[in-house]
Amino acid sequence: MNLKGVNLGNWLVLEKWMSPALFEGTTAEDEYYLPRQLSKEVYKARIGIHRAEYITERDFVAIRAMGMEAVRIPVPYFIFGDRAPFIGCVKELDKAFCWAERYGLEILIDLHTAPMGQNGFDNGGICGVCKWSQCPEEVEFVLTVLERLAERYGNREALWGIEVLNEPITKGAWKMMDVPNRYPAVDQEMAEGSAPNTLAFLRKFYEKAYERIRKFLPEEKYVVIHDGFELTAWKDFMREEKYKNVVLDTHQYLMMAEANGCGQTVEEYKAYIKEHYEKEIEEMQKYFPVICGEWCLFNSKACGHDTKGGQSVLNGVKGTDAQILTSEGKREIYRDVAEAQLAAWEKGSGYFYWSYKLLTDTVNDPGWTGWDSWDFGRCIDFGWFPSEKNDRKGGA
Amino acid sequence: MNLKGVNLGNWLVLEKWMSPALFEGTTAEDEYYLPRQLSKEVYKARIGIHRAEYITERDFVAIRAMGMEAVRIPVPYFIFGDRAPFIGCVKELDKAFCWAERYGLEILIDLHTAPMGQNGFDNGGICGVCKWSQCPEEVEFVLTVLERLAERYGNREALWGIEVLNEPITKGAWKMMDVPNRYPAVDQEMAEGSAPNTLAFLRKFYEKAYERIRKFLPEEKYVVIHDGFELTAWKDFMREEKYKNVVLDTHQYLMMAEANGCGQTVEEYKAYIKEHYEKEIEEMQKYFPVICGEWCLFNSKACGHDTKGGQSVLNGVKGTDAQILTSEGKREIYRDVAEAQLAAWEKGSGYFYWSYKLLTDTVNDPGWTGWDSWDFGRCIDFGWFPSEKNDRKGGA
Numbered sequence: 001m002n003l004k005g006v007n008l009g010n011w012l013v014l015e016k017w018m019s020p021a022l023f024e025g026t027t028a029e030d031e032y033y034l035p036r037q038l039s040k041e042v043y044k045a046r047i048g049i050h051r052a053e054y055i056t057e058r059d060f061v062a063i064r065a066m067g068m069e070a071v072r073i074p075v076p077y078f079i080f081g082d083r084a085p086f087i088g089c090v091k092e093l094d095k096a097f098c099w100a101e102r103y104g105l106e107i108l109i110d111l112h113t114a115p116m117g118q119n120g121f122d123n124g125g126i127c128g129v130c131k132w133s134q135c136p137e138e139v140e141f142v143l144t145v146l147e148r149l150a151e152r153y154g155n156r157e158a159l160w161g162i163e164v165l166n167e168p169i170t171k172g173a174w175k176m177m178d179v180p181n182r183y184p185a186v187d188q189e190m191a192e193g194s195a196p197n198t199l200a201f202l203r204k205f206y207e208k209a210y211e212r213i214r215k216f217l218p219e220e221k222y223v224v225i226h227d228g229f230e231l232t233a234w235k236d237f238m239r240e241e242k243y244k245n246v247v248l249d250t251h252q253y254l255m256m257a258e259a260n261g262c263g264q265t266v267e268e269y270k271a272y273i274k275e276h277y278e279k280e281i282e283e284m285q286k287y288f289p290v291i292c293g294e295w296c297l298f299n300s301k302a303c304g305h306d307t308k309g310g311q312s313v314l315n316g317v318k319g320t321d322a323q324i325l326t327s328e329g330k331r332e333i334y335r336d337v338a339e340a341q342l343a344a345w346e347k348g349s350g351y352f353y354w355s356y357k358l359l360t361d362t363v364n365d366p367g368w369t370g371w372d373s374w375d376f377g378r379c380i381d382f383g384w385f386p387s388e389k390n391d392r393k394g395g396a
Numbered sequence: 397m398n399l400k401g402v403n404l405g406n407w408l409v410l411e412k413w414m415s416p417a418l419f420e421g422t423t424a425e426d427e428y429y430l431p432r433q434l435s436k437e438v439y440k441a442r443i444g445i446h447r448a449e450y451i452t453e454r455d456f457v458a459i460r461a462m463g464m465e466a467v468r469i470p471v472p473y474f475i476f477g478d479r480a481p482f483i484g485c486v487k488e489l490d491k492a493f494c495w496a497e498r499y500g501l502e503i504l505i506d507l508h509t510a511p512m513g514q515n516g517f518d519n520g521g522i523c524g525v526c527k528w529s530q531c532p533e534e535v536e537f538v539l540t541v542l543e544r545l546a547e548r549y550g551n552r553e554a555l556w557g558i559e560v561l562n563e564p565i566t567k568g569a570w571k572m573m574d575v576p577n578r579y580p581a582v583d584q585e586m587a588e589g590s591a592p593n594t595l596a597f598l599r600k601f602y603e604k605a606y607e608r609i610r611k612f613l614p615e616e617k618y619v620v621i622h623d624g625f626e627l628t629a630w631k632d633f634m635r636e637e638k639y640k641n642v643v644l645d646t647h648q649y650l651m652m653a654e655a656n657g658c659g660q661t662v663e664e665y666k667a668y669i670k671e672h673y674e675k676e677i678e679e680m681q682k683y684f685p686v687i688c689g690e691w692c693l694f695n696s697k698a699c700g701h702d703t704k705g706g707q708s709v710l711n712g713v714k715g716t717d718a719q720i721l722t723s724e725g726k727r728e729i730y731r732d733v734a735e736a737q738l739a740a741w742e743k744g745s746g747y748f749y750w751s752y753k754l755l756t757d758t759v760n761d762p763g764w765t766g767w768d769s770w771d772f773g774r775c776i777d778f779g780w781f782p783s784e785k786n787d788r789k790g791g792a
Contacts, residue, residue, distance in 0.1 A: 021448030045441035052417030053449050056755045058774050065777035098759045359452045363494045378454050381461035 001289060003160070003350025005070035005108070006063060006376050008096075010358060011055040012089045013074040013112040015123050017314050018358040019054070020365070022046055029314070031076070031113075032126035033186060035085040044087060051092050054357070060099040063356060066380050067387050070160055071096075071105055072293060072352040074112035076125065077145055083115070090152070100158035107156075108224060108352070109149055110163040110293070114142050119169040120179040120194060122314075128185025130169060130194040133201045143212050150216035161222025163249060163293070164209040168197045173229035176259060182315060202228050203237060210243060222247045226293070231280045235287050247349065248288035252277050254299040254337065255310030264300045266333055270340045277344035290348035295341060296355075296374050297384060302333040303370030312371065319367030327382075334373060334384035342386070353379075397685060399556070399746030401466035401504070402459060402772050404492075406754060407451040408485045409470040409508040411519050413710050414754040415450070416761070418442055425710070427472070427509075428522035429582060431481040440483060447488050450753070456495040459752060462776050463783050466556055467492075467501055468689060468748040470508035472521065473541055479511070486548070496554035503552075504620060504748070505545055506559040506689070510538050515565040516575040516590060518710075524581025526565060526590040529597045539608050546612035557618025559645060559689070560605040564593045569625035572655060578711060598624050599633060606639060618643045622689070627676045631683050643745065644684035648673050650695040650733065651706030660696045662729055666736045674740035686744035691737060692751075692770050693780060698729040699766030708767065715763030723778075730769060730780035738782070749775075 010018035014031045023029075026037040035043040063071060073096060081088025093109070100107050113125035115138045120130035132138050146164055153159050169179070174196035185191030206225045213223060224247045227234060231250045238246050254262070254269055262272040277292075284290045300307045304324025311317040325333070345351040353376045360375070362368045372378045379385040406414035410427045419425075422433040431439040459467060469492060477484025489505070496503050509521035511534045516526035528534050542560055549555050565575070570592035581587030602621045609619060620643045623630060627646045634642050650658070650665055658668040673688075680686050696703045700720025707713035721729070741747040749772045756771070758764045768774045775781040 019449065021445055024444070039437065041435065041438050042441045045438045046445050048420070049417055049442050049445040050449060053415065053446060053755060057757050057759055057768075058753065058755070058771055058777075061768075061774050061777045095757070095760045102759050357454065359449060359454070361453050361491070363453055363498050364491045372453075372457075375454055378457050381454075381457045 001349045002346060003070050003106075003291065004068050005072055005106075005350065005352040006068050006356040007072045007074065007110075007294060007352050007354045008055050008059075008357075009074055009355030011073070012051065012079070012092060013076050013123065013125070017312060017360060018355070019050065020359070022050055029186075030122045030125060030127045035087075040085070043085070047087055051089060055096070057099050059356070060096075060103045060105060062377070064103045064105055066376070069106060070108060070350075070352070071100065071356070072108040072110050072163070074110045074166065075149075076113045077111065077115055077142060080145065080148055093153075097153065097156050097158050101156070105158065106160035107153075107158050108160045108163060108222075108293075109153065110166050110224075111142070111146060111149070112166040114138065114165060117194070118165060118197065119167050120183050120185075121167070121177075122183060124167065127183035128180055128191045128194065129187075130174075130179065130196065133168070133197045133205070134193065134195075139205065143209060146209055146213050147216065150213035154216040154218060154221065159221055161224050161245075161247060162213060162217065163224035163226065164206060164213070165226060167226055167251065168202055168205075168228050170199055170202070170228040170230055171196045176256075182311070197228065199228065199230065199233055207238070210238070210246065214244075219244050221245070224249050224291070224293070226251070231284055234284065237287075246288055248284060248290045249293040250281070250284075250290060251294035252292055252341075252344075253295060253310065255307060258300055258307075259309035264306060266301060266336050269299060269301070269337050273337070273340040273344050277341065278347055281344060282347040285348050292341075292345045292348065292351040294354040295345075295351060296353060297334045297338055297379055298371070298373045299333070299337060302330050302373060307370075313367040319371075320369045321366050322369065324369070331382065331384055334379065334382075335386055338379075338385055397745045398742060399466050399502075399687065400464050401468055401502075401746065401748040402464050402752040403468045403470065403506075403690060403748050403750045404451050404455075404753075405470055405751030407469070408447065408475070408488060409472050409519065409521070413708060413756060414751070415446065416755070418446055425582075426518045426521060426523045431483075436481070439481070443483055447485060451492070453495050455752070456492075456499045456501060458773070460499045460501055462772070465502060466504060466746075466748070467496065467752070468504040468506050468559070470506045470562065471545075472509045473507065473511055473538060476541065476544055489549075493549065493552050493554050497552070501554065502556035503549075503554050504556045504559060504618075504689075505549065506562050506620075507538070507542060507545070508562040510534065510561060513590070514561060514593065515563050516570075516579050516581075517563070517573075518579060520563065523579035524576055524587045524590065525583075526570075526575065526592065529564070529593045529601070530589065530591075535601065539605060542605055542609050543612065546609035550612040550614060550617065555617055557620050557641075557643060558609060558613065559620035559622065560602060560609070561622060563622055563647065564598055564601075564624050566595055566598070566624040566626055567592045572652075578707070593624065595624065595626065595629055603634070606634070606642065610640075615640050617641065620645050620687070620689070622647070627680055630680065633683075642684055644680060644686045645689040646677070646680075646686060647690035648688055648737075648740075649691060649706065651703060654696055654703075655705035660702065662697060662732050665695060665697070665733050669733070669736040669740050673737065674743055677740060678743040681744050688737075688741045688744065688747040690750040691741075691747060692749060693730045693734055693775055694767065694769045695729070695733060698726050698769060703766070709763040715767075716765045717762050718765065720765070727778065727780055730775065731782055734775075734781055
């Protein structure tokens with residue numbers, strides 16, 4: 001198995017940098033505060049149009065035409081509409097299954113957020129709050145969401161699998177990402193006590209989640225667990241016969257490699273990819289099918305300046321407007337790091353690019369030069385991504 | 397000159413069938429009634445997200461990568477924000493110019509609507525009302541809009557030209573389209589007195605518009621006039637030396653050919669295209685550079701049933717959900733009619749496909765089978781459109 005896929009990020013789980021218009025006129029930095037700062041009517045109108053327009057049938061057609069086989073769809077814990085003031089989005093996921101089945105794509109449902117936060121990232125739903133695993137009733141709630149997803153979609157032809165939780169953070173990443181400072185909490189009282197999840201907790205949660213969803217999920221559908229940013233920590237996990245088709249998901253971004261000390265040259269990126277991504281995936285593939293569920297071509301070298309581990313104007317870090325590199329220069333860097341990363345993912349069982357689409361405007365909004373490489377569609381169109389379609393080159 | 401372009405339809409001028417979510421919960425069939433049925437806040441929120449997400453930088457990248465050279469951008473008469481309750485959209489057009497200049501595309505600004513209606517179509521802004529040319533103050537208002545557009549964008553590198561008014565209807569088309577019945581007016585009193593524009597009026601209006609905008613528009617930028625659905629009626633028009641770089645725009649849809657009696661087979665479509673489109677364009681090209689500013693691959697044959705001149709569930713006409721043709725069968729029809737039409741446009745000076753993108757859901761919404769052929773992106777991805785990119789084939 002070497003599954004080629006893209007994430008449908010920012011469709012059903014929002015990230016401000018990917019569609020700033022949704023957050024206009026508010027100080028909200030994450031999805032938690034959006035319905036709390038907008039009137040009910042305006043929130044409903046914004047989110048309704050966004051969900052109806054951001055991803056549609058035509059995107060499934062395009063993704064298939066780009067040579068992809070699958071989509072990973074991040075969904076929020078409030079997908080079933082039972083967590084006011086949020087508005088559910090299960091009808092959108094229903095439509096996605098019909099599109100996928102028409103056009104021959106598979107779907108990995110990815111529960112991307114948990115109430116009270118599983119990582120404190122903006123994309124976890126609430127900045128600076130990471131207390132979900134300390135709230136037993138919210139852990140149970142998440143399990144019921146997973147059960148309902150498994151029951152509703154378990155027998156759908158397009159279902160590839162369900163990922164039980166995206167990026168539950170553990171100690172090392174919590175420290176390296178410097179979560180409390182990079183993602184400051186709005187409500188200090190709410191954030192108080194935030195801490196990384198323990199591996200012991202995650203193991204228990206994954207086992208419970210497996211049991212709760214496998215009863216609805218035919219054996220051939222995958223149950224996907226995220227590595228908690230500790231790829232090699234899972235060798236002795238779920239070795240028992242009863243666990244079938246469990247996939248280990250690891251997320252690897254070059255900006256994190258940079259934050260880990262990788263130098264900002266193509267040679268050093270390639271060496272890091274070989275030494276870390278490739279070696280560790282190869283090692284872990286002995287235990288689980290391993291996918292790289294999130295990655296992209298973004299790196300500081302191609303931006304033309306140090307992004308300090310992928311920090312942007314949203315983090316108060318100055319970006320650049322200048323086109324420092326030529327089109328050819330950028331293409332060369334991106335194709336090199338793409339090939340190196342794709343070679344690493346081939347040691348495992350597949351990948352999902354982050355992300356299929358984003359609306360970040362590198363022309364009209366200051367400071368975003370280089371951030372278009374997060375957008376798979378633009379990577380294909382610019383000829384940055386080595387694909388069957390790499391003749392489709394734009395004028396970047 | 398053989399300009400290849402696409403329309404950015406439904407971005408700044410709405411058409412309900414192209415993005416139904418915008419009209420949800422209302423009985424509005426056109427843009428006129430949308431802000432009159434929604435609260436100010438909700439209208440603003442819906443339109444704001446739509447404009448920010450429907451067309452973005454990444455679409456300009458994609459359009460370039462599809463081998464296109466230009467975009468025709470329909471704009472409403474309220475673009476400058478001086479016609480409450482509508483909200484202006486000149487900032488969006490500003491952004492489009494920056495994207496176009498970055499990625500090497502040209503822009504034809506197309507004034508697509510006029511107050512009190514120039515055709516009575518939904519896409520003219522208000523169904524069943526066609527009285528603009530009878531209201532001198534509104535004719536003057538439109539001239540001031542054109543002046544302001546010319547002044548603002550006249551010296552922009554990306555500007556290809558300005559089309560002074562889209563599809564002002566004349567007698568023949570008014571009758572054939574059966575406007576009052578196909579596009580029933582909501583307000584009978586307002587519609588009272590609606591009638592097609594006379595060619596005499598249009599000639600005067602075009603001359604005035606030319607004068608008013610040419611003073612801001614460098615000579616090499618085009619002034620585009622629509623043929624009023626009477627392509628061969630303009631031979632003796634603007635023959636004087638002083639008129640420079642005037643382009644004649646004709647719109648040719650196979651659904652109109654069908655309504656004109658063309659049989660619903662590929663052979664008959666091809667014969668009609670040769671006999672009418674090709675011959676008439678060739679003839680008129682002696683007088684003006686002629687572009688086909690709107691056309692598409694849509695036809696009843698490929699839908700698998702008679703669409704009665706392109707009528708849809710919106711007109712209360714039953715469509716089909718069934719996939720009557722195979723993927724190969726559809727592709728063959730579309731490529732045949734595409735090649736025939738492209739050959740006809742080559743007798744002139746270029747074309748703009750209608751439209752680059754639409755959100756019509758042929759999978760989840762009943763009755764829309766076949767309507768995906770209006771979507772240039774999907775045509776490319778399905779391999780229906782013969783282009784440099786025709787290797788990019790999806791699984792339709």
